[in-house]
Amino acid sequence: MAARTRSKHRLADGTPLRELVRVEEGRIAARVFTDPEIYQLELERIFLRCWLAVAHESEIPHPGDYVTRRMGEDPVIVVRDREGQIHVLLNSCTHRGAEVCRVSRGNAREFVCPYHGYRFHLDGELAGAPAHEWAYDQQFDRKAFTLHRARVGTYGGLIFATWDVSAPPLEEYLGDMRWYLDLLLKRTEGGVEVVGAPHRWIIEANWKTGADNFIGDGLHTFMTHRYAIELGVLPNDPLIGWFGWHISVGRGHGVAIVGAPERIPLPPYLGLPQELWPLLERALTDAQRRILERTATVHGTVFPNLSLLNTTTIATEEGMPRVPFLTLRVWIPLGPHRMEILSWFLVEKEGPEWYKEASRKNYERTFGLTGTFEEDDADIWVSLTRANRGAFARKYHVFNYEMGLHRQPRPRTEWPGPGEAYWGDYCEANQRTFWAQWRRLMTEDRG
Numbered sequence: 001m002a003a004r005t006r007s008k009h010r011l012a013d014g015t016p017l018r019e020l021v022r023v024e025e026g027r028i029a030a031r032v033f034t035d036p037e038i039y040q041l042e043l044e045r046i047f048l049r050c051w052l053a054v055a056h057e058s059e060i061p062h063p064g065d066y067v068t069r070r071m072g073e074d075p076v077i078v079v080r081d082r083e084g085q086i087h088v089l090l091n092s093c094t095h096r097g098a099e100v101c102r103v104s105r106g107n108a109r110e111f112v113c114p115y116h117g118y119r120f121h122l123d124g125e126l127a128g129a130p131a132h133e134w135a136y137d138q139q140f141d142r143k144a145f146t147l148h149r150a151r152v153g154t155y156g157g158l159i160f161a162t163w164d165v166s167a168p169p170l171e172e173y174l175g176d177m178r179w180y181l182d183l184l185l186k187r188t189e190g191g192v193e194v195v196g197a198p199h200r201w202i203i204e205a206n207w208k209t210g211a212d213n214f215i216g217d218g219l220h221t222f223m224t225h226r227y228a229i230e231l232g233v234l235p236n237d238p239l240i241g242w243f244g245w246h247i248s249v250g251r252g253h254g255v256a257i258v259g260a261p262e263r264i265p266l267p268p269y270l271g272l273p274q275e276l277w278p279l280l281e282r283a284l285t286d287a288q289r290r291i292l293e294r295t296a297t298v299h300g301t302v303f304p305n306l307s308l309l310n311t312t313t314i315a316t317e318e319g320m321p322r323v324p325f326l327t328l329r330v331w332i333p334l335g336p337h338r339m340e341i342l343s344w345f346l347v348e349k350e351g352p353e354w355y356k357e358a359s360r361k362n363y364e365r366t367f368g369l370t371g372t373f374e375e376d377d378a379d380i381w382v383s384l385t386r387a388n389r390g391a392f393a394r395k396y397h398v399f400n401y402e403m404g405l406h407r408q409p410r411p412r413t414e415w416p417g418p419g420e421a422y423w424g425d426y427c428e429a430n431q432r433t434f435w436a437q438w439r440r441l442m443t444e445d446r447g
C-alpha cells in the first residue's frame with residue numbers, strides 16, 4: 001500500500017510531483033508545461049475532478065438546442081431537453097463509441113448515432129435502435145446504455161459540468177470567486193448573453209499558459225503588447241498594469257482589478273453606456289459598485305481552465321466610442337503541447353444596440369480569433385511551449401514565480417471584497433494560488 005501511494009506522487013523517473021511546484025519559494029519547474037506524463041495525469045486528476053465551464057445558457061435558449069464542447073479531451077453534448085433541463089452527455093455512443101453528434105451546434109428532437117443508428121433522447125437515454133426487436137433479446141436493458149451524464153451546475157448563466165460525483169456543489173467550488181463573477185455576469189438584472197458562436201482555434205501551446213497568464217500576469221502588457229504602446233493605443237508607461245488589485249480567492253481561482261493612477265481619467269464603470277448605470281447601481285452591492293466605478297480592466301481565471309477579461313482601455317477605430325468588451329474563454333487541452341481556445345463574446349442584454357456593436361468590434365479586433373492582442377499572447381505561449389520541450393529544459397529548467405512573494409494581503413478596510421487582496425497587479429500571488437491548487441489535486445490521495 002505504501003509503495004502504491006508513493007508511486008502516485010512520483011513520475012516514472014522517480015521525481016516527486018511536489019518538488020516541481022514549490023510555490024512557497026516561488027519556483028515552478030518548466031517540466032509541468034511540457035511533459036507528456038504530467039499531461040496524462042492532469043486529464044485524470046484535474047479534468048476528471050473539477051467543475052469545468054462548457055457553455056453559456058444563452059447559447060441554448062430553446063428546448064432541443066445543443067452545442068458540442070470538451071471536458072478535458074472528452075467530447076460532450078450540452079443540450080436543453082423538452083422540460084428546459086440542461087444535460088451534459090459524453091459524445092460517444094454506448095454501442096461502439098462513435099461520436100453521436102458531429103456538428104458544433106443545432107437543434108434536435110433526438111440524437112441518432114451515424115454508425116448503426118442508436119437513437120438517444122435529449123437526456124441521453126437510449127430510445128431505440130434499428131430493427132431493435134429482431135436484433136436484441138427481450139431482456140435488452142435500454143437504460144443501461146444511456147449516454148454518460150456529467151453533473152451540471154450553472155452560475156450567472158454559465159454552464160459548468162463535472163464527472164466527479166463527490167465534487168462539492170458548484171457554488172461551493174466557486175466560493176468567493178462568485179463575488180467577482182457577479183461584477184461581470186450579474187451587474188444588471190438581465191445579465192449578459194453570448195453573441196454569435198464562440199471563436200475557436202488551435203495553437204501549439206500547453207493549456208496552462210493561458211490560464212496562468214489571465215489569472216494575474218499584469219507585467220507582460222508593457223512588453224508583449226508593445227506595438228499597442230507604440231501606436232499610442234496604450235500609454236507608454238512601464239507602470240501601465242501596476243495600478244490595481246490582485247486577489248487570490250482560494251481553490252486556485254484568482255482575479256485582478258486594474259485601474260489607473262489618479263492623474264489619468266477613466267470613464268465610470270469601465271465605459272459602460274450611461275443607460276446601464278442605474279441598472280448597475282440596482283444590481284451591485286455598494287462595495288461592488290465602488291470597485292467598478294474606477295476600473296479599466298478585470299482579468300482572472302477560475303481553476304482550472306476558464307478565464308475572463310473585461311476591459312475598456314483599448315480604442316480600435318478612430319471616432320468609435322471606447323466601450324468595454326467582455327470575453328470568457330476556456331483553454332482546452334489537446335495534448336501537452338497543444339490546446340484549443342474557445343472564446344465567447346458577451347454583452348449586457350439590456351445594453352443599447354450601438355454599444356453592443358461597438359463592444360463586439362472592440363473584442364474581435366483585440367481578443368477575437370484574429371485579434372491583435374490575442375496574437376501577441378499566443379505567439380509567446382507557443383514559444384514558451386516550444387522552448388521547454390527539450391530534454392535539458394524538462395529536466396533542469398525552473399521558472400521564477402517570486403513576484404510579490406513577501407507582499408502582505410491588505411486589510412478589508414482597504415479592499416472591500418473577499419479573498420486575499422494585494423495592491424499592485426505586478427504580483428504572482430494569483431499564479432501561486434493556481435499552482436498550489438494544481439499541486440494539491442495532482443498529489444491528492446484518492447481512488
Ligand code: FES
Nearest residue numbers: 093095096113116
Ligand atoms: Fe453508435 Fe453503433 S456505434 S450505434
Ligand code: FE
Nearest residue numbers: 220224373377
Ligand atoms: Fe496579453
